[in-house]
Structures are given as C-alpha cells and as structure tokens.
Amino acid sequence: MSNSPSPRPATPPTVWPARGRHSGPAAEDVVRRHLKRLKADDVIHDHLEPEPSGPGGEKVFEARWLVPGEVTVRARLALSPLSGSGSGLGREWVLMAEAEQPWDPRWPSPATMFWPQGPDTGWEYEAVTGLRLGEVTPLPDDDKELRRVLRHAARDTWTLHLVVHEAMTPDERGRAAVVRVLPEGLRHRVVEHRAAPHRFRAVNWVLDDFGVRLPRGGALVLPGSPPPPGYDAQDFSVRSVFLDGTEPTELIDAVKRFAALPRPLPNGADRALTALREEWQLLTPEEELARARELVTMYSEALEAMTKSRDLYREAAERAHEALAVYRESEAEGTLTAGKQARTAAGSPFQQLARGLGRLKGTALSLRPGTTPERRPKAGAAPDDDGGSPAGGDAGTSPPAGGSKPRTGD
Known part of the structure; x- marks a missing residue:
C-alpha cells in the first residue's frame, strides 16, 4: 500500500x-x-x-x-x-x-x-x-x-x-x-x-x-x-x-x-x-419547498422499498410453508422417492465424511515409508525368465549354488 x-x-x-x-x-x-x-x-x-x-x-x-x-x-x-x-x-x-x-x-x-x-x-x-x-x-x-x-x-x-x-x-x-x-x-x-x-x-x-x-x-x-x-x-x-x-x-x-x-x-x-x-440553512421559500419535495420523494422511495421487501419475504415464507407441508404429507404416506430415501439412509453429511476419512486412513498408512508389506513367492512358483529369483524376490541376497560359503579373498 x-x-x-x-x-x-x-x-x-x-x-x-x-x-x-x-x-x-x-x-x-x-x-x-x-x-x-x-x-x-x-x-x-x-x-x-x-x-x-x-x-x-x-x-x-x-x-x-x-x-x-x-x-x-x-x-x-x-x-x-x-x-x-x-x-x-x-x-x-x-x-x-x-x-x-x-x-x-x-x-x-x-x-x-x-x-x-x-x-x-x-x-x-x-x-x-x-x-x-x-x-x-x-x-x-x-x-x-x-x-x-x-x-x-x-x-x-x-x-x-x-x-x-x-x-x-x-x-x-x-x-x-x-x-x-x-x-x-x-x-x-x-x-x-x-x-x-x-x-x-x-x-x-x-x-x-x-x-x-x-x-x-x-x-x-x-x-x-x-x-x-x-x-x-x-x-x-x-x-x-x-x-x-x-x-x-x-x-x-x-x-x-x-x-x-x-x-x-x-x-x-x-x-x-x-x-x-x-449544511446550508439560509433558504429562500422556493428552496425550502424544493427541499421538502426532495424529502417527500426520498421517504416515498424508502417506504416503497420496504413494502416490496416485506412482500417478497412474505411470498418466500408462504412457499417454504407449502413445501414443508408437501414433504410431511409425502413422508406420512410413504411416497418419498427412492433418491430421497437413499439420501436419508445414507445418514447425515457428517457421518458420510467420517466414513470417507476412515477409508482414506488405510490408504494413507500404506503409503508411509517402511510400512510396505514384504511380498513372498507362492509355493512352486517358477523363476523369472532371465534365471533370476521369483517375482518379488531379491536376486542379490540369494545363497550360492551348492550351499558353499564364499572364500575369503575371492
């Protein structure tokens, strides 16, 4: 600024x-x-x-x-x-x-x-x-x-x-x-x-x-x-x-x-x-009449705006009451649409949010370092085509053929 x-x-x-x-x-x-x-x-x-x-x-x-x-x-x-x-x-x-x-x-x-x-x-x-x-x-x-x-x-x-x-x-x-x-x-x-x-x-x-x-x-x-x-x-x-x-x-x-x-x-x-x-107060009779007319016009416009606002509020309230009556009547007769029933059965928005967070919790834990589970080969699984270890194994840590230990200095 x-x-x-x-x-x-x-x-x-x-x-x-x-x-x-x-x-x-x-x-x-x-x-x-x-x-x-x-x-x-x-x-x-x-x-x-x-x-x-x-x-x-x-x-x-x-x-x-x-x-x-x-x-x-x-x-x-x-x-x-x-x-x-x-x-x-x-x-x-x-x-x-x-x-x-x-x-x-x-x-x-x-x-x-x-x-x-x-x-x-x-x-x-x-x-x-x-x-x-x-x-x-x-x-x-x-x-x-x-x-x-x-x-x-x-x-x-x-x-x-x-x-x-x-x-x-x-x-x-x-x-x-x-x-x-x-x-x-x-x-x-x-x-x-x-x-x-x-x-x-x-x-x-x-x-x-x-x-x-x-x-x-x-x-x-x-x-x-x-x-x-x-x-x-x-x-x-x-x-x-x-x-x-x-x-x-x-x-x-x-x-x-x-x-x-x-x-x-x-x-x-x-x-x-x-x-x-x-703040001028020294008015001529003509100026006083003009100012009075301006005040009348201003008050008339304000009253008209208030009346219009009141009518709009009354109309909105009547429509809200009508909608509420229809809803209660449909609920009493069991004629709610399937979409409304499904939304009612699904629970409140807060319950839906809690269930969503629960599902994300497991996914988030699986992405943390050190929490990836070790993959082990199934029994009888064949080795890879290149002669390496089975899928998921570590070729660099497999024991040497014949079970002999490596000699010192090799």
Missing part, C-alpha cells in the same frame, strides 16, 4: 476560498453589525446566524447576495474559538463562497460582505504569519524569521504570495502596495512581500529550496505546494518593477494569470466547501 498522500481535488471554478485571522476578542460583534448594515442597505439579500452545533465549536454566519449579471452568491464564514493571549488574542476565520457561474475576479470580494473595510478593522491578517492582506509587508532582517516567512509563503495554497525586490530604497510613492490596483476579489487574497536591496542573496538562498529565484529588482509569484498545473517560474516572474507609483502592468498581469490557473483545494478547504453545500 502506498503511503503517499492522495492528491487534493481541484478548486471548482465557481468557488472563492479565503482564510485569515481577526485580532481581538470582538470578531462576532463586528460581523453581526456589518451584516445587519448591508441588509438594511440592500447590498445583501439576507443573512443567518445558525445555532452552534456543539459546545466550544466554531461560530458560523451565512449570507446571500447578487453580483452583476443577476448571479446568486452564497457564502459561509466560520470563526474558530478564541485563541492566543495579550496582543496575539484573536480568532481564525475561513470564508467559502460559491456562485452560480464561474467566479469573476471583478465581482465584489466576499470578504467585504462579512467584514467592514478600513485601516483598523482587524480582520485583514494572514492566518499563519499574521501579515497584512493586500498591503506591503517588509521581509524580516533576521535570517531565521526570514526562512520561516518565505517557506510558509512558498507552500501556502490559501493565499497568493508575491515577492518584490527593491533595487533601491523607494520613496513614499514606491512604498505603496503594488497589489492595490488588483481587482477587489484578488486583493484580499494576496500578501505582498518586499525584500530590501541588501537582502537579495538571503531571499534567493531560501527560495532555491523550491526551485524558484527572484530577479534582482524584479518580482515573483510564489507557486504554493503543490504548484498548480502549468506553473513555470519564468512565466510568473517579472525582470523589472519600477516602484515609482506607476502601475506595474506586467506584474499585475502575472498575478491575474496565476490566480486563473486551476489549483487544488487548500488544506482544509474541502471540509468548508462540504459544509457550505450540505
């Missing part, structure tokens, strides 16, 4: 997955207030806060809205229990949205349907490293911390990680995030790492382990693990990025092309997608 993990299923084109962390203890209140405000403004159709499934479990929010083209989107936000302490106190969140059509990155970000936008909202943090989503995050100067951040970034499949090398220290315009011009649906899933001019060698020393390299003064979209089919580092790296406030068209195009590649579902996203599809 192979010990290699089975490949993860591909992310459906209609699905928008995201994961992050909210700092502070008030995540539920922030989401609840924001959903109520958006419903009052007719931005979303409706929202629901299902009851927790168990003690200490995650908190779930559901919402439904329309995107351009009258396409319905359903989304489910799950908040993990509060963890950490002090300034690290917070809750991890997983957001899974699915549309009726393949996802268009120009549609509004599902994250903005649950979280308010602003500089101090506290939700725009990557779940593992705590780096800001959609913002510039300078790579650390400490080599150990640099390895930790880049190794996670190169393996991460939830978030798209972009590394930009500063050929020289940028001015205020150059310090603005390059990804700020990305569509909203992509911007909230991207972390932009900045490498200082003197950290070029250290960054590539870590990235060499993943078979990719950052161009000097350029940028690179990291592959994730496993990389999506069709990923080639040369196709998703840019030789030069001018950090002067102008729009980096080539780099933005590389990020969009990478986001459009078919990618496997992130680790743990299959459970979130299953929950969205199978």
Whole structure:
C-alpha cells in the first residue's frame, strides 16, 4: 500500500476560498453589525446566524447576495474559538463562497460582505504569519524569521504570495502596495512581500529550496505546494518593477494569470466547501419547498422499498410453508422417492465424511515409508525368465549354488 498522500481535488471554478485571522476578542460583534448594515442597505439579500452545533465549536454566519449579471452568491464564514493571549488574542476565520457561474475576479470580494473595510478593522491578517492582506509587508532582517516567512509563503495554497525586490530604497510613492490596483476579489487574497536591496542573496538562498529565484529588482509569484498545473517560474516572474507609483502592468498581469490557473483545494478547504453545500440553512421559500419535495420523494422511495421487501419475504415464507407441508404429507404416506430415501439412509453429511476419512486412513498408512508389506513367492512358483529369483524376490541376497560359503579373498 502506498503511503503517499492522495492528491487534493481541484478548486471548482465557481468557488472563492479565503482564510485569515481577526485580532481581538470582538470578531462576532463586528460581523453581526456589518451584516445587519448591508441588509438594511440592500447590498445583501439576507443573512443567518445558525445555532452552534456543539459546545466550544466554531461560530458560523451565512449570507446571500447578487453580483452583476443577476448571479446568486452564497457564502459561509466560520470563526474558530478564541485563541492566543495579550496582543496575539484573536480568532481564525475561513470564508467559502460559491456562485452560480464561474467566479469573476471583478465581482465584489466576499470578504467585504462579512467584514467592514478600513485601516483598523482587524480582520485583514494572514492566518499563519499574521501579515497584512493586500498591503506591503517588509521581509524580516533576521535570517531565521526570514526562512520561516518565505517557506510558509512558498507552500501556502490559501493565499497568493508575491515577492518584490527593491533595487533601491523607494520613496513614499514606491512604498505603496503594488497589489492595490488588483481587482477587489484578488486583493484580499494576496500578501505582498518586499525584500530590501541588501537582502537579495538571503531571499534567493531560501527560495532555491523550491526551485524558484527572484530577479534582482524584479518580482515573483510564489507557486504554493503543490504548484498548480502549468506553473513555470519564468512565466510568473517579472525582470523589472519600477516602484515609482506607476502601475506595474506586467506584474499585475502575472498575478491575474496565476490566480486563473486551476489549483487544488487548500488544506482544509474541502471540509468548508462540504459544509457550505450540505449544511446550508439560509433558504429562500422556493428552496425550502424544493427541499421538502426532495424529502417527500426520498421517504416515498424508502417506504416503497420496504413494502416490496416485506412482500417478497412474505411470498418466500408462504412457499417454504407449502413445501414443508408437501414433504410431511409425502413422508406420512410413504411416497418419498427412492433418491430421497437413499439420501436419508445414507445418514447425515457428517457421518458420510467420517466414513470417507476412515477409508482414506488405510490408504494413507500404506503409503508411509517402511510400512510396505514384504511380498513372498507362492509355493512352486517358477523363476523369472532371465534365471533370476521369483517375482518379488531379491536376486542379490540369494545363497550360492551348492550351499558353499564364499572364500575369503575371492
């Protein structure tokens, strides 16, 4: 049996997955207030806060809205229990949205349907490293911390990680995030790492382990693990990025092309997608009617199968009773066929087996070495045609003619 993990299923084109962390203890209140405000403004159709499934479990929010083209989107936000302490106190969140059509990155970000936008909202943090989503995050100067951040970034499949090398220290315009011009649906899933001019060698020393390299003064979209089919580092790296406030068209195009590649579902996203599809409770009246009809059909089919099984069982029991009655009647009248009487006289199958083994016992003993009986010639039997001993005798042990003993030295 192979010990290699089975490949993860591909992310459906209609699905928008995201994961992050909210700092502070008030995540539920922030989401609840924001959903109520958006419903009052007719931005979303409706929202629901299902009851927790168990003690200490995650908190779930559901919402439904329309995107351009009258396409319905359903989304489910799950908040993990509060963890950490002090300034690290917070809750991890997983957001899974699915549309009726393949996802268009120009549609509004599902994250903005649950979280308010602003500089101090506290939700725009990557779940593992705590780096800001959609913002510039300078790579650390400490080599150990640099390895930790880049190794996670190169393996991460939830978030798209972009590394930009500063050929020289940028001015205020150059310090603005390059990804700020990305569509909203992509911007909230991207972390932009900045490498200082003197950290070029250290960054590539870590990235060499993943078979990719950052161009000097350029940028690179990291592959994730496993990389999506069709990923080639040369196709998703840019030789030069001018950090002067102008729009980096080539780099933005590389990020969009990478986001459009078919990618496997992130680790743990299959459970979130299953929950969205199978545990969804925010139903429209039409959906409730359709679900009730499905339940009626399912119960009707189950009842029909049980009734059919009962009828078959009853028919088989009646035939068995009829056969038993005929047998007893024939036995009482002595009209059993000869074959049945012979089988009855022969005894049970176990008795027949015992008799068979008894017959084989003698045969087996006759085949054991040293148990072959000695064959002696009958009285008056003639010798063989070649002058030897009678059949079954041993010519090499017969006494010499005349009864004389052999002389010594002959």
